[in-house]
Every structure is written in C-alpha cells, then in structure tokens.
Amino acid sequence: MDYEIPAGTGMFLQAYAFASNPAVHVRIDGGGWVDFGYGIMPTGIGAPVVDAVDVAVVGPRGELDQALVVASKSWLPHRFRSETGWFSNLKKHLGHRVEVARNALSAAAKALVSTKSDVSSSPASLDEVPRHWGGEQYQRLRNARGLSLLDTAELASDLDSSLPPVTKDHIHRLERGATPRVPQLVERLDAVLGADGRTCTAEVTDIQSAGRFTEVTFPTYWVGPVWVQFLRAGQAENDSATLLWSPWHKRLTISDGVVVTTRRSEPSMPPLRVELASGWRVHAGVGVHPRAVDVNEGWGLISREVGFPVLSYYFSVVEQAMRAPRRDS
Template sequence: MANQLHSRAALLRWWRTEQSELSLEELARAVGVESPTTIHNWETGRTDGPRPHQLAALDTCFGVGGTLHGLYAALRTPDALDATPRWWQNFQGESRPCWAWLRVAGGQPGVARIDAGPFRLDCEVPAGEGVFVQAYAFASNPAVIVRLDRPGWVDFGYGVLPTNIGTDVIDAVRFAVVGPRGPLDHALAQASRAWLPHEFGGSDRWFDNLKQHFGHFGHRVEVARHAVLAAMKAAVSTGIDVSSVDASRDGVPQHWGSERYRRLRVARGLSLSDLAQLTSALDPDLSAVTKDHLHRLEHGSAPRIPDLVERLDMALGADGRTCTAEVTAIQEVDRGVEITFPSYWVGPVWVQFLRFGKATESRARLIWSPWHKNLKLCDGVVVTTRRSEPTNAPLRIDLAAGWHVRAGVGVHPRAIDVNEGWGLVSRDMAFATLAHYFKVLEAAFRLPPRDGTPS
C-alpha cells in the first residue's frame, strides 16, 4: 500500500524521489535552505516540515501548480475538523486545473454527489485514502458542493494530480454529466431562451452548433438536450419560503475557542509564527496578529484584536466552520440595507431577519449583482448564502417596512441554506455572465483527460 498519503514527511519524500529527478542537494539549493540535511529531516519527520514560503518554493521547484502545497495542507484535515456530509468551495482566481479529495469516516465506503455549476458527478468514495476528483476549469460562483451519504471530509486544491498519487483519481471531464437536475437552473433557462440560440446560429441550429463548438467532447453535451428543452418552457422561480421554519432570537457562540484552534493549526502544519503572518496578511489595514494573540486564543482567552477569529478561519482553510461572527457594517439605503462583509472573506455568510413595529409585508429580496433571490420571512429566521470572491460588492437587501437585519460570517447553526436557485437580475447582465460560464464549460471539455487515469 502506498504511504505518501499517510504523513506529510512521506509525501515530501515520495514527491522528490518519484515525481522528480532532484537530489537532496539540488532541492536544497533550489529552495534556499542551508543544507541538504534540512530537506532530509523534513522527509523523515525528524524536524517540523517546511514553513509556508519554503513549501511554496518546493511546489514551484517541482512545477506542479500548487498541487503539493494543497495536498500538504489537506493531509491531516480529519485530525482537526468534524466529519460532516456537506462541503463547499469557491475556487479563486483565473480558471485552471483543480481537484477535490473526498474521504469518509469509518471503515465502510461511501457515495458522493458533486455539483459544480452545470456539471454533476456521482462517485464512490473508498474507505481510507478516499478518492480524488480532477477537473480542468472552474468558476468561482456558484460554489462546488460535495454531498456525501455519510459524514466525511472534502479538501480542495489547484493543479494536476499525479496518476500514482496513492488512490484513485477520477477525471471529471470523463464522467460528469450536464443534464437533468433537481430544480431548474435559472442561468440554463435564460441561456436556452436567449444567449445560446443567438451565439450559435439561431433557434433551429444552435444545439448542433454548440456540440460542434465543443469539439471532441461535443457528444457529451447531448445529455443536456432534455433539460434545456424543459427549461425553455418553465417559469423559473427565484423565491423561497422560509416563513414556517423554526426561528429564534437566541444568540450563538461567536467562535470555537481554545484547543480546537490549536489542533487545526497543527493539522495544517503551521507554527504560531507562520499562522500569525498568514492571518495578518489577509488585511494589512487591521491590527497585526501576533504569536501571543494566537497562543492566548488557543488557551481559552477572548480575542483581543478586531476580526481575529474571522481572519484565522480563512488562514486555516476552515470555510467558516470555526466562527459565527457578526458584522456591523450594515448601512441603510433606499428600500433596504447594504451589508459589507470583510474584504478577505470567501465562504458562508448569514443574515437574520427581525420584525419590529408593524410590518405590513413579510418579504425580502437579496441582491448580489448580477444575482437576486426573493424570500418570504418569519421573525427571527436566519438564512445563509456564500460570498464567492473578495471583489464582491456589498450584499443588498430590499426590505419591507417593519424589518431590520443582523448579519455575519461563518456557519450559523440555525441558518436555512438559500444558495441554490438565484436568478439573474436582468437580461443584459445575463449575457455577460453566461458568456463567462460557457467559456469555463468549454475549457472543461476541451482540455485533454489525464493519461493513465483509473476508469
């Protein structure tokens, strides 16, 4: 059994010896460490592994586009994060190859369903090392959603995985489908009515032209035909009724606190000094984070500087699981409010709707241009969606008289998920948005599958 997925030291040693032809001396010079002994000690576990900048240098030296960096950080996720059946990721930056590592708790295999925009992939997840899913393109919004049939862990990263990484690697381009889903996707419906026929040659020829445009993988688009035809006839709703859910005004814990932060830091392979630097760099305008701040937090003290737990969650790659921190940047605007979330935050956000006085209507509209969603409310209800990029504008909420909101970042334990079913605000915005999505979709089909991938 391959052991490169059993420890960080084994991963480093395997990568140098099996994925490169570099000697210890050559790698030491390339990374900028004083002696080959330093590399040897990392690879045998005699000393702590590379610091973040050294790990980045190793990744660059091997020319693997972030793959080693991502695997190194992901290796010990099960040691620190609770196993859960749902995981999300908003990939960032320019579209490029990316992957997900799926693992399930216990000794029995599981089943996963992965949704990424118009793509859906179902796969088995073996016990132990699990399975990797490799893709070649992404959009930052909507998030990739992985649903496991039992609690487990999912990590995400960039780059192309080696075929002999130590467990199966599934090529998404070979096995994902574009086709029948649950609720109809508004973007797909809008495309079928307007953008696609115009772009690909008129209503009588556009589907054949679309398949031809995707080249070798054009036959894969055929599975979308029935979904698109159904969407053309559907009245797509972007609303959700959350008026009958259990709601409460009770407060919730603001952060994990204490030992669990230390466990996650150690699982990520970070020292207090390294984590302080990473956390401070997220927003240079905020107070710098020191080793002492983190040490005190890990030993039960309250945060002493602004946004400490929020920044810490991002630096540790916890996707909001360590905090439920309230934000105060809520500004009244015409017909509602605008909520400004921290500039560095990518991941789950929440909004609580509170009735005061005599509210004539129980409705609200979320607007995160170019998307919007309508809500039917009850007093105290909390909803959650995701901030997909640091460049996102403030979240606007149109409110009826008699309502106000609280909001925050992180995983709120009572929040109703409203991530799916958002509609495009206008046809003009739809054209530009859909053009971007279909470029990503084309890239996913056009890039060749990896040689030697297990089928």
C-alpha cells in the same frame, strides 16, 4: 458519483471545470473531512488519484429544466429560439458533446431566471449563537495544517493591513480558552486555517441603511459562508425581501427572526445589498450559522444587460463545442 474511499489513506478526486465558481457538494458516509484545491495532482503523492470522468454518472432527465424552457422561449440564440425542437436540433450539431452544451445552456438559463425561496416557515430564534469554537480545537486544526503560532499570526495579519496585527500571544490565549483581544481574530484564523467558516459565527458591524436598501460589508478577505437574519419591529407578518450581489439577485419570502445563508465567493465581491419593506432590519455575519437556511440555489442575473459578460461566456462555451470536430463514437 459514488466512490469507496480506501481506509486510512484517503483519496484525491480530480475533475475539470469550465464555468466560474461551480458549486461542489461532497457527502461522506462516516467520519472524515474534505479539502478543495486546483491544479494537476503530481505523481507519487501517496494516495490514490481518481479521474472524476471515469466514475461520473449523468443521471436520467425525464423533462427539461424549467429554466431552460423559459430561456428557449425568450432569449436563446435565434437559430434555436423559434424551433420547438431546439434541443433536439442542438444535439444534431453537437453529437456526443451534448452534455457540454446542456451544462453551459442550463447554467446560462438559470443565471437569468431567479427563483423565489419561501423560508418563512423555517425555525427562527433570537437566541445568541456561539461566536467561535474556542479552546484547543483551534490548536488541533493549526497543528494539522502544519502551522506554527508565528506562521499563523503572520498569515492572519497579512489578510487585512487596516486591522491591528495578530500576534502569537493572541492565538495562544485563544487556544487556551481566553477571549480574543484583537478585532476579527477568529474570522482571520478561520480564513488562514482553511476552515470555510466552520470555526466561527461572527456578526459584522458595517451595516448601512438607505431607504428600502440595507448594505452589508463583509471582511475584505472573507471567502465562505455568510448569513443574514431578518428582524421586524411590531407585528410579525411574512414579507418579501431580495438579496442583491451585483450582478446577481435572490428573492425570498421571509418571517421575523429567520436566518438565511449564502456564500461570498471571492474577495473582490461588492457589499451585499438587501432590499426590505418598511419595518424590517437585518443582522448579518460570517461563518456557519446553526439555524440558517441555505439559499445558494436559484440566484439570477439582475438583468441581461448587467450580466452580459456572464451570458457571453456561457454561449462561447457552446459555440466552441459546436465548432469542434464531431465524434462519431
């Protein structure tokens, strides 16, 4: 959807979601920033509130999504599996609710079908990247959030009680350009300030190898972008790797030094497992890596059995749409 933002005031766009962790992309032509949240916007908030359904446009679809084609031939409910015109039949059942079903079925099909991304030709470099913003940018963001030094320190300390607490002095020194003196200071500040990884590119140290698998443990509180860099000892030839974040997996074609990024969507997620061929190792971290290739798309379920609750949820949405009263206009 496209919408013109009023100058000087900004706007709130309210939408409705039925699937967990949907990916939302916003592009602003010109300067600005975007925050995300959930709940119903109150009246009299001081800025326009726009209902997304009033301005959303469903784009034309010349052909079926490939994931839907695969799903229709293999595991869609039996009532549609054996029919070549299964989607047309689905339309007859749903009437004007067809987009609800299409979205649910497409999400379910894509969840099962993992695509392979070739990132081997992406720019790679072993040069170090800045670990954090540094200096007064932290202070400006903290002030914009309406947080005092003490508030920020307390919120950062509460994120992980196993780490040394953050003090006002730690943050004050960082804002004045000093080197952080407490573990995971910039990572915790990024989380408290709601910066979604844009203030730091911090490497994690909890990486364990076991055979062809490498396990990466990210900070328990972290929600946002994470990155993995693939490194090879000896002859640098392209190879395959798989990211496994149960119940999801993503297949890759990699080269020496390439960096990929995806997202950790909730604190309860298990460690990331990386399946590698012999001779490969990884570096990993949190935050926005300037050379990382986005591989958020194309993840699939490790198996239908492992992901059965996910598939059951998607199909429950379709079933509810089928049983709802039909709309004739």
